[in-house]
Amino acid sequence: MNKIEFIVEHENSGTRIDSFLSDKVEDKSRSYFQGLIEEGNVLVNDNVKKSNYKLKENDKIEVMFPEATELEVIAQDIPLDIIYEDSDVIVINKPQDMVVHPAPGNYEGTLVNGLLFHCKDLSGINGIIRPGIVHRIDKDTSGVLVIAKNDNSHNKLSEQLKDHSMTRTYYALVEGKIKNDNGIVDMPLGRNPKDRLKMAIVKDGKRAVTHYEVLERYESCTLVKCNLETGRTHQIRVHMAYIGHPLVGDKIYGYKKQRFKLQGQMLHAKKLGFTHPKSNEYVEFESELPKYFKDVLKKLEKELI
Secondary structure (H helix, E strand, C coil), rough: CCCEEEEHHCCCCCCHHHHHHHHHHHCCCCCHHHHHCCCCCCCEEEEHHHHHCEECCCEEEEEECCCCCCCCCCCCCCCEEEECCCCCCCEEEEEECCCCCCCCCCCCCCCCHHHHHHHHCCCCCCCCCCEEEEECCCCCCCCEEEECCCCCHHHHHHHHHHHHCCCCEEEEEEECCCCEEEEECCCCCECCEEEEEEEEECCEEEEEEEEEEEEEECEEECCCCCCCCCCCHHHHHHHHHHHHEEEECCCCCCCCCCCCCCCCCCEEEEEEEEEEECCCEEEEEEEEEECCHHHHHHHHHHHHC
């Protein structure tokens, strides 16, 4: 079992312990630390505290990380829509209704299962469950993502995500007519305190910035282009719902009554650009809007005639 320790400084006095730890430890969420706290793996001054404990200056925090128990992920012959591939990266056009990597209750049929069949080598930085996975898109979001074939590529791509130099452009169909031609949503995101499975705008959340531009206004919907400055979980979905224009088909953050028969939100990762980890040249990849997206737009265009 790995262990790390912190001594709380004055500037962090009054901060919730779960928020403090998620900010200090990269790639670990607040809900992850809440689980550790409940299991007694986090001590404050040698005592177990609750997740909402407010830290005091000079508190000593000990965090014990249990050894990860990774299951074997099987390779499966799943067709992959490969946009580009070389010895360092693979750029995939992910279809809607495909999970990126295995998770409890869903260990087969994911993008990772297909990648393991297609490739002999993938970056091992994210372990057995997420080999090569640098960033993710939701199960019901389609579009472009890049996978690292080796650790060097993974590290360089991760740095670009961290410093916001990676270009990520999404097309989204949202409810209602957006009045402004463009705008910026700069609101922090974190786990919804009332529903841990959802994200929400929260004061002590992580900074999240979405730039949007109107591409087309229909009778009851608006097609927008969204550029991500940050890449938080469900960022576009929560931000657009926050400004009163949830994504069409989004049953979690949108309307309960859905006009179109969709299996998920109308969100497509249209463009991805990054500096290639070996050549150091900027490269950019795009994917066409998928059939499900085009079909809805055709129906909306008929209403304008």
